[in-house]
Amino acid sequence: MAKSPRKTTPVKKPAAPKRAPAKAPAEAKATVHSTGGLKAPIYSATKAEMMDFYEQMLLIRRFEEKAGQLYGLGLIGGFCHLYIGQEAVVTGLQSAISPGKDSVITGYRDHGHMLACGIDPKIVMAELTGRASGISKGKGGSMHMFSVEHGFYGGHGIVGAQVSLGTGLAFAHKYKGDGGVCLAYFGDGASNQGQVYESFNMAELWQLPVIFVIENNQYAMGTSVNRSSAEDQLYRRGESFRIPGVQVDGMDVLAVRGAVEEVLKDVRSGGGPVLMELKTYRYRGHSMSDPAKYRSRDEVQDVREKSDPIERLKVALLKQGVKEEDLKALDKKVRKIVVDAADFAEASPEPELSELYTNVLVEQY
Amino acid sequence: MAIQLKMPALSPTMEEGTLAKWFVKEGDEVSSGDILAEIETDKATMEFEAVDEGVITKILIAAGTDEVAVGTVIAEMAGEDEEASPAADAEAASASQDEAEAEPANEADPDIMNVAPPAPISRADDPSVPAGTELVSITVREALRDAMAEEMRKDGTIFVMGEEVAEYQGAYKVTQGLFEEFGPKRVIDTPITEHGFAGIGAGAAMGGLKPVVEFMTFNFAMQAIDQIINSAAKTNYMSGGQMRCPIVFRGPNGAASRVGAQHSQNYAPWYAAVPGLIVIAPYDAADAKGLLKAAIQSPDPVVFLENELLYGRAFEIPQIDDYTLPIGKARIMREGSDVTIVSYSIGVGMALEAADTLAGEGIEVEVIDLRTLRPLDTETVLKSLSKTNRMVVAEEGWPVCSIASEIIALCMEQGFDDLDAPVTRVTNEDVPLPYAANLEKAALIDVPRIIAAVQKVCYK
Numbered sequence: 089m090a091k092s093p094r095k096t097t098p099v100k101k102p103a104a105p106k107r108a109p110a111k112a113p114a115e116a117k118a119t120v121h122s123t124g125g126l127k128a129p130i131y132s133a134t135k136a137e138m139m140d141f142y143e144q145m146l147l148i149r150r151f152e153e154k155a156g157q158l159y160g161l162g163l164i165g166g167f168c169h170l171y172i173g174q175e176a177v178v179t180g181l182q183s184a185i186s187p188g189k190d191s192v193i194t195g196y197r198d199h200g201h202m203l204a205c206g207i208d209p210k211i212v213m214a215e216l217t218g219r220a221s222g223i224s225k226g227k228g229g230s231m232h233m234f235s236v237e238h239g240f241y242g243g244h245g246i247v248g249a250q251v252s253l254g255t256g257l258a259f260a261h262k263y264k265g266d267g268g269v270c271l272a273y274f275g276d277g278a279s280n281q282g283q284v285y286e287s288f289n290m291a292e293l294w295q296l297p298v299i300f301v302i303e304n305n306q307y308a309m310g311t312s313v314n315r316s317s318a319e320d321q322l323y324r325r326g327e328s329f330r331i332p333g334v335q336v337d338g339m340d341v342l343a344v345r346g347a348v349e350e351v352l353k354d355v356r357s358g359g360g361p362v363l364m365e366l367k368t369y370r371y372r373g374h375s376m377s378d379p380a381k382y383r384s385r386d387e388v389q390d391v392r393e394k395s396d397p398i399e400r401l402k403v404a405l406l407k408q409g410v411k412e413e414d415l416k417a418l419d420k421k422v423r424k425i426v427v428d429a430a431d432f433a434e435a436s437p438e439p440e441l442s443e444l445y446t447n448v449l450v451e452q453y
Numbered sequence: 454m455a456i457q458l459k460m461p462a463l464s465p466t467m468e469e470g471t472l473a474k475w476f477v478k479e480g481d482e483v484s485s486g487d488i489l490a491e492i493e494t495d496k497a498t499m500e501f502e503a504v505d506e507g508v509i510t511k512i513l514i515a516a517g518t519d520e521v522a523v524g525t526v527i528a529e530m531a532g533e534d535e536e537a538s539p540a541a542d543a544e545a546a547s548a549s550q551d552e553a554e555a556e557p558a559n560e561a562d563p564d565i566m567n568v569a570p571p572a573p574i575s576r577a578d579d580p581s582v583p584a585g586t587e588l589v590s591i592t593v594r595e596a597l598r599d600a601m602a603e604e605m606r607k608d609g610t611i612f613v614m615g616e617e618v619a620e621y622q623g624a625y626k627v628t629q630g631l632f633e634e635f636g637p638k639r640v641i642d643t644p645i646t647e648h649g650f651a652g653i654g655a656g657a658a659m660g661g662l663k664p665v666v667e668f669m670t671f672n673f674a675m676q677a678i679d680q681i682i683n684s685a686a687k688t689n690y691m692s693g694g695q696m697r698c699p700i701v702f703r704g705p706n707g708a709a710s711r712v713g714a715q716h717s718q719n720y721a722p723w724y725a726a727v728p729g730l731i732v733i734a735p736y737d738a739a740d741a742k743g744l745l746k747a748a749i750q751s752p753d754p755v756v757f758l759e760n761e762l763l764y765g766r767a768f769e770i771p772q773i774d775d776y777t778l779p780i781g782k783a784r785i786m787r788e789g790s791d792v793t794i795v796s797y798s799i800g801v802g803m804a805l806e807a808a809d810t811l812a813g814e815g816i817e818v819e820v821i822d823l824r825t826l827r828p829l830d831t832e833t834v835l836k837s838l839s840k841t842n843r844m845v846v847a848e849e850g851w852p853v854c855s856i857a858s859e860i861i862a863l864c865m866e867q868g869f870d871d872l873d874a875p876v877t878r879v880t881n882e883d884v885p886l887p888y889a890a891n892l893e894k895a896a897l898i899d900v901p902r903i904i905a906a907v908q909k910v911c912y913k
Contacts, residue, residue: 153485153504154504156502156504157504159461159462160459160461160462160463160501161459161461161462161524162462162523162524165465166465167465191660193656222693223693223695224691224692224693224695225693225694226693227690227691227692227693228691228692228693232691232692233692234688234691234692234695234696235695236695236696241656241659241660241696242688242691242692242696243691243692244683244684245683246679246683246684249652249679249680249683249684251652252648252649252650252651252652252653252655252656252680253652253653253655253656253659253680253684254656255649255652255653255656256652256653256654256655256656256657256658256659256660257656257657257659257660258656259653259656259657259660259662260656260657260659260660260661260662261660263610263612263638263657263662264610264660264661264662282648283646283648283649283652283680285649286644286646286648286649286650287649287652287653289644289646289649290643290644290646290649290650290653293644371486373499376463376464377463377464377465377467377496377497379497379498379499379500381497381498385488385500392486441564441565441567441568444568445568445570445571446694447689447690447692447693447694448689448690448728448729449689449729449731449753450689450694450697450699450752450753451751451752451753452574453574453576453731453779453780453781453825453828
């Protein structure tokens, strides 16, 4: 691929300050921490859009709660990483992209991403219970789910691997000239992996249409960001590759949507990769078997009370005149979807034993 | 209707635990996320959170109780919503769990015992070469280049990427001329970042392209082996056949000449151990060309192991359009009736040389070039064993857990009655490859060692 002249977009020109502003000014919402002049306005959503966001986030929350419950009942085995607390990130980002044109890839905390891609909760839950009707025929499990149809490329278990793979998906978009963009999601932990920087370098060198999405939920398993990262302002991690970055409140779905709209404009117009850091928080342990002793109960409670993405949007909706009953009805509808998914996942048969040897290779040799 | 709260499994292996503490009492109202109890296992102490909203009606297991089995009902609560779908749900869950428990865990399930890999399919023979076909002499290097160029002319989704593959024409000149013909979009120089570009290649393959990723040598592919095995090889299976990864990872493999321990290693047994990969290691120019073309056409991920010492060697190759060979088919290089030497890659040349010498001693050797190491052509190997009843495996690589080990296991399991002597392996010595000329020579497989092994299994 041509090493095209890099400075195609003026947004990348200004040199970033050496340190992020130590303290946010009073109007914190309006302050954008970014490099390369990226903007991140709050999205002004219609009431209908806000209701959609609310429903989407609620679906992920209830789905994950149910998954946790099924794990406790022994119906889900192995590793199971819940997304509770981070719902605004994937909801805001996925709402802005073009399904069927763009591609999405993430790590193993992937249930929410699949739901946000519009994949049927039943077949996602059935994969979690390891059943034949699961999206990977029960052969992938919680960490390994894919839907090429929905542009969802997994579902990867090795921390950081999806960043290179996502860069490859972006390479394919550019090679084919299909106008697509890849959203490559990874965590604060993965942001310290070497191959991430190898990919940053090539993505910028080749001007690939990829958005590197760091879901900074503050803890890489049990290690907090500042115990593991020399530069803990992760949106700046692309600077030595000239990749502009923006830090976004990942607990505010409207902030997420607003930021990604700007980023998408830049990337779609051929500006090369952009790095987004979404500051978020996971309420549960790293996986189901993590006792989460590395943080206090109060810390978790504090985030839940002050920053919960669903509660925040609920307040905004009520302010806009949406009735409490309507939200209750929505909650009931979502619970029903989740209960149906769980029933389906429990009732579905396990895969036939003949499936053991299928799909190892595509062809017979 | 009451919701039953059951002793949760907090880890994949937990079977029982201690109910250390209750944080709620009967009559308490709880909402989703409230901590109900603290549970201890031998590994950790964890909090048990409420999933539903409602009122705790009964606590059935007292705080401090040890050895509470997973699934035991520890409390009951009344749901806030009297439709109580969660209760029905909990019952459904409990029913299916009871079913699971009803199955005795340690008895062999006859169905599972009967699962066997699919029988190998009958493999196509090499295309027949019509009489009178012109034979041309080309090097292995040229054969590999021609294979890529021919496939790239046919299919625009094929591209080549790697270190120095474009402007430099390849570190070993295997990609010579490709950059001129196909340009920078399809022949791409990468930075020195094997892990990253192996992942980018695999991702591009998942996104619908057909990458040929060159490693300058397979020694450097160790940086990238996670992407080759965990991403390229497993994705089709993990996705239930949805997501393919049609990629070729190619480059020189095995010992070169005096380049020391870190640059001299045969990775064939490493990759051949991995389900989901195809592993090819050709010897001569015709196989290099025909099999690389097949590898590029394949919808599966292929590890294609070349050999630096063979690149410059010239062989005759039939002048046939689109010369493509079947993957998974071994080739009988020389027929013989007394003993079989099985080999691949550079070892095949040594085996043929040994066979020539042994013919002078009256020993007729059959030489098999495996060509594809995964899937292995067990049929051809066993058929030859049934004819000669003696076998030597010659492999330029370490002895332990090698392709030779695998062939020997195959003969034990499926060819035991045909054996007139133990199958013997001739390999490199079991040491990192030394630099000193005399030590390197001593460490590597050679023709005299193969001859000695053949004589031994023939009791001569």
